[in-house]
Structure formats: structure tokens, C-alpha cells
Amino acid sequence: MKNLWAPWRQEYMLAEKKGCIFCHAVEDTDDGKNLVVYRGKECFLMLNKYPYNYGHLMIAPNKHKCDVDKLNDQEMLEIMRLLGRTKAILRESIKPDGFNIGANIGKAAGAGAQHLHFHIVPRWVGDTNFMPVASETKVISHHLSEFLMQMKKFF
Numbered sequence: 001m002k003n004l005w006a007p008w009r010q011e012y013m014l015a016e017k018k019g020c021i022f023c024h025a026v027e028d029t030d031d032g033k034n035l036v037v038y039r040g041k042e043c044f045l046m047l048n049k050y051p052y053n054y055g056h057l058m059i060a061p062n063k064h065k066c067d068v069d070k071l072n073d074q075e076m077l078e079i080m081r082l083l084g085r086t087k088a089i090l091r092e093s094i095k096p097d098g099f100n101i102g103a104n105i106g107k108a109a110g111a112g113a114q115h116l117h118f119h120i121v122p123r124w125v126g127d128t129n130f131m132p133v134a135s136e137t138k139v140i141s142h143h144l145s146e147f148l149m150q151m152k153k154f155f
Contacts, residue, residue, distance in 0.1 A: 022060040022115035035148055038155035042078040045086060045155070047144055052121050055094050055147065059083055060117035067105055067116060079118065086120055089154045096122035 025034040025046055035047035037057065048056040059082050061075045071079070087099060100121040104111040 020064060020115045021113060022117060023064050025060075026062050032145075032148065035144060037148060037151045038082070040078050040082060042075045043082055045082060045151075047148055047151075048119070049144065051144075052100075052119075053123060053127060055090055055096065055120075055122040057086060057090070057120045057151070058117045059086065059120070060115055064114075065116050066114045068103070070116070083118060083120065089151070090120065090122050093150065093154065094122060097125045098123045 025036055025044065028034055031037075031039075035049060036044055037047065038045040041062075043059055043061045045057055045059050048058055059079055061071060061079065063075070065071060065075075068076075083101065087101070090096060090099070100123060101118065103116060103118045105116065
């Protein structure tokens with residue numbers, strides 16, 4: 001069996017959890033501080049502060065819901081439309097070779113927050129190199145604030 005190591009996420013995993021980051025982002029309108037790119041009627045789009053890869057974004061419903069089957073039709077529709085729009089914008093703006101899109105539901109599945117959220121992770125051929133393996137360092141070529149400003153242009 002192979003292991004996937006993401007040591008740069010250790011800061012997040014070891015940090016004391018103080019409330020729900022997604023509920024906090026809904027309540028606090030400082031989008032720059034909360035890395036919020038876009039706010040819709042039912043959901044919002046934000047950068048992942050501890051990205052798996054450059055361009056890692058997350059979509060969450062505005063209301064604290066823990067599973068897909070708890071979403072109403074309006075929430076489901078807006079989330080799926082925003083997911084498609086976001087993927088298209090990422091494809092055009094940063095030109096990845098592919099995407100990982102999904103949700104970790106429940107602690108056993110790896111969910112770090114019980115507030116439902118969908119990850120959109122751009123991928124490039126060869127985007128895993130020697131750095132994470134040899135030095136426990138993930139190279140991400142753009143600062144989060146730069147990427148936040150770049151994405152806000154599209155929403």
C-alpha cells in the first residue's frame with residue numbers, strides 16, 4: 001500500500017478547533033481575512049488556507065448542514081452550479097490538466113469540519129515532485145492573497 005503524505009497540513013490538524021470555520025465565514029463579512037471569493041444566496045466559495053495544491057477552493061452552504069441529504073433543492077442547485085462555474089473559471093485562468101472534486105463527510109472519511117463543503121483541487125501532470133517527499137515541503141507558487149484577488153475578478 002502507498003501512503004499520501006501532506007505534512008504542510010499538520011498546522012491545521014494540530015490547531016485547536018474554535019467553532020466552525022464555515023459558519024464563521026458566513027457571519028464575518030471580512031472576505032479578505034476569511035479568504036471568501038464569492039457569496040451566493042445559498043452558498044459561498046472560499047480558498048483553502050491549507051491547500052492540497054495551488055488553486056484549492058471550497059464551496060459550502062451558508063447554513064450549517066453536515067450531509068448532502070440535508071440540503072434543500074435550492075442549496076443543492078446553487079452549490080452544483082457554483083461548482084461547475086468555478087471549475088470552468090479555474091480551467092481558463094490557471095489551466096490545470098485535471099481536477100479532484102469531492103466532499104469528505106464524517107470524521108472517518110477525513111472531514112476536518114462537520115459543516116458540509118466540497119473541495120475543488122486543480123491538478124497538473126507531475127504536480128507531485130520530490131519536495132514533499134524529501135523535505136516535507138509543498139511548493140505552491142502563488143500566495144493565497146494573490147490567488148484570492150485573481151479569483152475575485154471572475155465572480
